[in-house]
Amino acid sequence: MEPDDLPLQLEWPAAGSRRLLSGFHDQLRAAILDGRLRPGLRMPSTRALAAQYGISRNTALAAYDMLLAEGYLLARPRGGTFVAATLPQPQVARARSVAPALNAWWSRPPLPTPHGQSAATLSCDFLLGSPATDELRWDIWQRLTTRAIRMLAKERAVYADPHGLPRLRAAIAGHVSFARAVGCDAEGIVVTSGTQQALDLLARILVTPGKTVVAVEDPGYVPARAAFGAAGARVVPVPVDGEGLIVERLPAHAKVVYVTPSHQFPTGVVMSMARRAALIAWAERHGAVILEDDYDGEFRFDARPLDALQTLDRGASVFYLGTFSKSLFPGLRLGFVAAPAWARAALVAAKQAADAHGPLIEQHALAAFIEEGHLARHVRRMRRVYGERRTALLGGLARHCGEWLDPVPNSAGLHLTAYARRGLKLQDLMGRAAAQGVGVYALAPYYAGRVSRDGLVFGYGTTTTDAIARGLRLLGKLPT
Structure with missing residues (x-):
């Protein structure tokens, strides 16, 4: 049948x-x-x-x-x-024993991320690199974003200029001229998807694989080392001290120098005027370029800031990098490069090859946010908020942790570093702190080579003054 x-x-x-x-x-x-x-x-x-x-x-x-x-x-x-009563097991594809098509750089351990532990497990998280997003006027941002959507719907725009929207470039040029005395015009600004893309694009146009030597600060910004290393550069770490990058330790054959002079990442020191002049003179003598990353220099808590390297430069050797991830919110992946005239066409071409252009809605909204004065007002207000948090942090460190932590003097930004005195077991301390609901982070991962002096890096962008006080009281009880 x-x-x-x-x-x-x-x-x-x-x-x-x-x-x-x-x-x-x-x-x-x-x-x-x-x-x-x-x-x-x-x-x-x-x-x-x-x-x-x-x-x-x-x-x-x-x-x-x-x-x-x-x-x-x-x-x-x-x-x-x-x-069949007994079915064969589906075959699982085996991982390749080798991956010859991959760039070997990306087979290395992943980069440190700015993300801390779950907020649910920490009552005080000294998270590094994040601003106070709860302080932003989201109602204004929403209104400007909605306006941008309506405008784009009416224009039916498809693709835009890889250089960046003209009105945004003009707004950025005006903002950095007012806030940081950086002299540039709209033509000199190239809009990027954050600082990280700016570094990637600059690595593309400045690095000849296997030949170009790039000097970076040590300790320093790890994603910058990754961008240059992945592009095939020979990355050379150069130590920093209380005045910033030690210019005398730069390798004579370096053609690119990456620095964070306004607020050294991660130690927090400000490069002295003498060092700034020495670095610019060194670059002119050696035919090198300087990449000046001013990632959170808008937030200063003392006298007038020192002139940017780009302002002091007379030889068209400085690229000035900025971002709105720190001044506004990390999800806003918009930054910029103020580039010398000789490099702009290549930089725009690299941007076009990378992603054609940045997000149009956000570019229009940010342009309006700057034009209408909202950014300047937000920065002024947040300078006061962050200043109060920095004061609370310094006071708490002195009261509760002064016997084993030495804060590094700084006057800007959203974080500060404190060096640990010898004998302190930082990894054990961080684990016990996390168990008590306090997120603290070590300085060691930011070194490229030998850790000359370890410590803790305290971000205060995402925590309140009350939480800072509670966290440091708990932290001060942990060392034995």
Whole structure:
């Protein structure tokens, strides 16, 4: 007696397709694996199967033969064809033992991320690199974003200038001229998707793989080392001290120098005026360029800031990098480079090759946010908020941790570093602090080589003055 038709609704390729057999086979196998065709079920004859689905008997025979060979069906002499009682395990693709097509740089351990532990587990998190997003006027940002959407819908814009929206470039030029005395015009600004893309684009146009030497601060910003290293540069770490990068330790053959002079990352020191002048003179003598990353220099808590390297430069050797991730919010992936005239065309070409252009809605919204004065007002207000938090942090460190932590003098930014005195077991301390609900982070991961002096890095962008006081009281009780 023939079994009933199979209770399967199958999908067929277009007429004339060469995938009829493989599609038929794959769908029968899937039905067996997911239990729609149960173990021990007697299958229809190939003649009946062909009639049910309107295919040739040869196709039905071939599909059965493949399933029999794979162990999904069993044939009994003069008894028919059945779904196997014990099914073979689906083969799992094995990982390649080697990956010759990959850039070896990216097979290294992942970069440190700015993300701390879950907020639910920490009552005080000294998270590094994040601003106070709860202080932003989101109602204004929402209104400007909605306006940008309506404008783009009306214009039906498709692609934009990789250079960046002209109105945004003009707004940025005006902002950095007012806030940081950086002299540039809209033509000199190239809008990027944050500082990290700016570094990636600069590495593309400035690095000749295997030849170009890039000097970076040590300790320093690890993602910058990654951008240059992945581009094939020979990355040379140069130590910093209380005045910033030690210019005398720069390798004579370096052609690119990456620095954070306004608020050294991560120690927090400000590069002295003498060092700034020495670095610019060194670059002119050696035909090198300087990448000045001013990532959070807008937030200063003392006298007038020192002139930016770009302001002091007379030889068109400084690229000035800025970001709005620290002044506004990290999810706003917009930054910029104020580039010398000789490099702008190459930088724009690299931007176009990377992602064509930045997000249009955010560019329009940010331009309006700057033009209408909201950014300047936000920075002034946050300078006061962050100043209060910095004062609370310094006071708490002195009261509760003064015997084993030495804060590094600084006057800007959203974090400060405190060097640990010898003998303190930082990894153990951080683990016990986390168990008490306090997130603290070590300085050591930011070194490229030997850790000359370890310590803790305290971010105060995302925590309140009350939380800072509680966290430091708990932290002060932990060392033994």
